[in-house]
Amino acid sequence: MRSITLLMCAGAAALSLAAPAAAAAANPTTGPTAGAAADRGRPGWPAAFGQATLTGFAALPAQTYVPGSEPSGSALGTAPVNGITPPFPGQPVQGFSGIVRRGDGTYEVLSDNGFGNKANSSDFLLRVHHIKPDFRDKSVKVLGGFNLTDPRKLVPFALTRQDRTLTGADFDVESIVRTQDGTYWIGDEFGPYLLHFDRKGRLMDAPVALPGVRAPENPELNGAQPNLASSKGFEGMARGVDGRHLYPLLEGTVAGDPEGTLRMNEFDLRTRSYTGRRWTYRLDSPAHAIGDAVAVDADRFLVIERDNAQGDAAQVKRVYLADRRDRDGDGTLDKTLVADLLNLADPRGLAGAPGTFRFPFQTIEDVAVLDDRTLAVLDDNNFPFSNGRTAGRPDDNEFITVRLARGLQADPRVRR
Template structure:
């Protein structure tokens, strides 16, 4: 083989072995828009009385529970309703002991689809541990219901299993949590085995700085922490395959020892109730980025929100990619293709009131749900009472977007809403 043919052969082999490069997507169109105001509250105890060091103020900031921090969305019990998962509360373990972990049911009335753009909060499921399965002392340890709070767990993602029970991705462990449909913890938390090079997944685990074992064994000054994952780096993304036999759990940050642009995708076998050992890798476009959600399309394809850590005019990167778990390169990175640029959405009807080009510039965009082959629902986590997405002095609301895609997705049976 001559030199030119040899080079061509090497190039072709590399091209066939590599996943498809991320491509720029045609502009999606806003076809529905609804807003839940930032100052929306639900019944419950007063909250917001603690600061980031866990110090208790004289009075709580809020008389009840803010309905905020939507970190995951699934279809609700009635047509047109959705279940949304509030995260740990006010941003950290120590300022959220009075924030109750809940799944809220909301019913939007979107502009562009005959509605007025409002969102109604219907009811909620309270997550709780009456059977004492958490494995550590919780805030409401000695109460009958043992309601779970944002100091106990940082819940960030959820799916509904075939039996109607809930699986929740969590960040303080990181753990997978299994709840009944009405919010009762059914099993002890599933810790995350470390399948990294040189690790024994039977005894080595991925642990955040907020993991109970790490907190109980704090290092002496000058010694290394036993955490192997950064704070707020756990299961921001959780998806279930169409057959509802496996979970796919996507970490938000890289594990110690991995490249800084590399996130692990873990497969969890629901029948065997175990991590299967299959670990794929998602490559960020920039190591400073983070992921916001993970949603099923078909057996192999899933959607990932990837975004920068800026908001408002400073936001430069908020995108949704389609990844193919069946197509990986020699290093285990999944193929990815851009589907939506959330900073460049066509809004010809000016549904949102920002002109004919719509930007979704919130720092945390953490909810995507496939409605049908042509339509996605996207929601931000507003980090109440944070500001910056719509103005430095404007509290960020929860905005809900219905996006029409330029090209249809190849949906598996059972994915999306029934027609």
């Protein structure tokens, strides 16, 4: 989730840039990303997959709250935002920034820090929601969930609440994986930290910092200079197919690294430490950001890359296949376009009239592999600020499935 200031600016940009951006978005190889997406003419270099197809659409209304939950949004003022006036009567079921596939048609989704930054999210309780999309009636049911807590007092710095329920002023959680023992590892942007929780959302280990990298919100700076921009920590995190490693991916460039490059580190689940191995993902533009990452096999990952615009102004909302074997020898992961989310075929009119479907949200932060040719993709609706679907109306949480033009040849362990 971006800060409130950025979100408001993005909404204004959508109104002023709509016409030219729509034309650019119609062609997935327009602009600076063409080289990354197209066949570069080298023997064996993978070409872009071609147009993907929308196969499922479901939505959870923006104004969905956890039943019986505490009010929230008290630091947002009282001016209406997209027609909704804060504070809110409960905890919004929103901001989906990570997804776990359960294998029974249901999913667990992670809400991020709340309302966009540390200062305004102290009354937002960090939570994992259990949801089930129904593509027949195009709805998403909320089946339950759990809050994230620290009852064992493993966090070494002061928390917002005395009951040690974690809030959006404590951590900005943006990525989640479930490991073979049923516990969860969650990536945070404020440290950035890795956080380990049990099946009930209770912290199991002290936060694990990324050596040598600190964001401005890091509570342990102690006067040191941060070397990562605000809200640019662990936006994506993949679980290795071997079940032994995590691959957290930063959203921003570490100071001193080439502009527009992002570090992907390897974390050993057995030793609870970083291995020292690291790869580089290069954004098509330094103005872009990543939204999520998931493993396809031992060497390849799906990565969502996006611009910061929404609605008709959105030009880049893409899913890339990123290969760490670096066949072209440029020192970065090789990228192949597998799905342009602004140019999905919708011949059956699953989301309206038949034609081309656009997923035009500012932040798209969830991808999961359902089978070798099908992906689940969800937006982070930044409630109540983003209005990429309809101007003046807060975005819903949309859940789509996308069939790729050809198979990923994924390792079967990805879907376990």
